[in-house]
Amino acid sequence: MNSTESDPDELSFDGRVALQDLVMPLYRRPIYEMLGARIKGGFGAFTGVSKLSRTRGVVMSEELDVTEHATPPNHHFGYGAFEMVWQPGLSKWLKGFRPDVLIAAANPRTLSTNFGRRWAQKNGVPVLGWGLGSLMLAKGAEGLRHYGRKRFYGKFDGMIAYSTIAKEQYAGYGVPPERIFIVHNATTPRPTQPAPIRPDTFAQRPRILFVGRLYEGKRLELLFEALSQMPKETRPLLEVVGTGPGTEEIKQQAEAILPDEVIFSGGLYGDDLAEAFKRADLFVLPGLGGLAIQEAMSWALPVIAAEGDGTQFDLVRKENGWLMEPGSVPSLRDCLEDAFSDCERLRRYGLEGYRIVDEELNRERMIDEFVIAIRSIREMMS
Numbered sequence: 518m519n520s521t522e523s524d525p526d527e528l529s530f531d532g533r534v535a536l537q538d539l540v541m542p543l544y545r546r547p548i549y550e551m552l553g554a555r556i557k558g559g560f561g562a563f564t565g566v567s568k569l570s571r572t573r574g575v576v577m578s579e580e581l582d583v584t585e586h587a588t589p590p591n592h593h594f595g596y597g598a599f600e601m602v603w604q605p606g607l608s609k610w611l612k613g614f615r616p617d618v619l620i621a622a623a624n625p626r627t628l629s630t631n632f633g634r635r636w637a638q639k640n641g642v643p644v645l646g647w648g649l650g651s652l653m654l655a656k657g658a659e660g661l662r663h664y665g666r667k668r669f670y671g672k673f674d675g676m677i678a679y680s681t682i683a684k685e686q687y688a689g690y691g692v693p694p695e696r697i698f699i700v701h702n703a704t705t706p707r708p709t710q711p712a713p714i715r716p717d718t719f720a721q722r723p724r725i726l727f728v729g730r731l732y733e734g735k736r737l738e739l740l741f742e743a744l745s746q747m748p749k750e751t752r753p754l755l756e757v758v759g760t761g762p763g764t765e766e767i768k769q770q771a772e773a774i775l776p777d778e779v780i781f782s783g784g785l786y787g788d789d790l791a792e793a794f795k796r797a798d799l800f801v802l803p804g805l806g807g808l809a810i811q812e813a814m815s816w817a818l819p820v821i822a823a824e825g826d827g828t829q830f831d832l833v834r835k836e837n838g839w840l841m842e843p844g845s846v847p848s849l850r851d852c853l854e855d856a857f858s859d860c861e862r863l864r865r866y867g868l869e870g871y872r873i874v875d876e877e878l879n880r881e882r883m884i885d886e887f888v889i890a891i892r893s894i895r896e897m898m899s
Contacts, residue, residue: 528888532617533558543578544704550582551884559584561614565591565604601626607633618891623648625669643898646673649827650683675894680827698890702828705811707879712817712871713795717861723753726797728809731761736804741774743850756780758793814870821852837870
């Protein structure tokens with residue numbers, strides 16, 4: 518049983534809830550355990566296990582303190598935009614767990630989702646799909662895949678969207694807006710530390726920080742190119758924190774574009790990572806991802822972001838950062854030049870970002886939104 522205690526004043530659900538996920542990333546463990554503490558009848562998770570080569574180096578958790586946790590082996594077929602995944606035993610597990618609400622992976626590539634959804638709806642269990650929205654369609658198959666997704670999303674009783682733009686995308690596929698619930702994707706808790714006090718003037722060379730897994734999707738070469746186009750005497754320093762399957766290639770790119778000007782700190786954790794955030798002036802995420810944005814904001818750092826995971830459109834606003842044009846070096850360079858043109862404004866942006874994650878978008882608020890979605894769909898389908 519879940520040993521996590523919850524505040525009696527927190528939102529909760531009296532029934533049983535089952536959740537299906539492709540894998541069990543370490544960063545989601547506290548989210549599921551906090552959610553489980555709010556589900557009074559029992560919370561079960563069905564999360565698959567994939568080979569490391571299929572997870573882009575994401576750190577996984579083998580433990581999860583919830584009522585029941587099933588870990589089937591994932592079977593992958595194909596690669597890239599046409600990859601499919603089969604998780605055996607979902608329907609059988611649901612039959613034994615007997616949830617009152619099912620939260621199922623809303624990814625058409627996860628083939629087992631349809632089988633679990635059918636079992637649940639046949640047995641009167643409302644099903645919430647959940648996800649980041651619709652992924653980019655592969656060229657040459659847009660029409661067919663659009664039709665397939667419309668049918669797929671339309672079979673759920675409701676949808677959990679990780680961002681405002683994800684809700685718009687699901688609505689565009691015909692899901693009724695009143696059955697789409699925004700649950701802002703947040704792995705960062707409400708800040709417990711005060712916002713760092715940074716001086717109103719830059720040091721001789723201001724510092725940019727990147728934190729994340731290192732692979733080609735992070736597009737760090739865009740940041741290297743943009744910095745190389747700035748005057749050398751005023752060019753900011755760049756610190757890269759993280760490891761991953763693309764580490765050596767990214768180091769080679771840095772050496773070719775910005776020789777001896779990029780600091781690779783490897784994986785930092787705890788106090789060492791906190792110090793990296795505190796010594797930076799700006800956080801930049803030029804490619805995929807998004808979760809590190811919230812952590813940067815919790816350290817009062819303004820942000821430049823591009824593709825992200827959809828959540829960047831809710832997190833990065835004109836009051837706390839810049840949204841660059843995805844894949845554009847000139848756009849990123851312009852954002853960098855604007856950011857460092859006014860130190861006092863940059864500090865204000867950082868403090869506004871801190872306020873956003875403190876008051877609006879944090880892990881505690883995410884759990885509230887999950888419970889609201891669960892209770893709402895159960896009431897709608899009763």
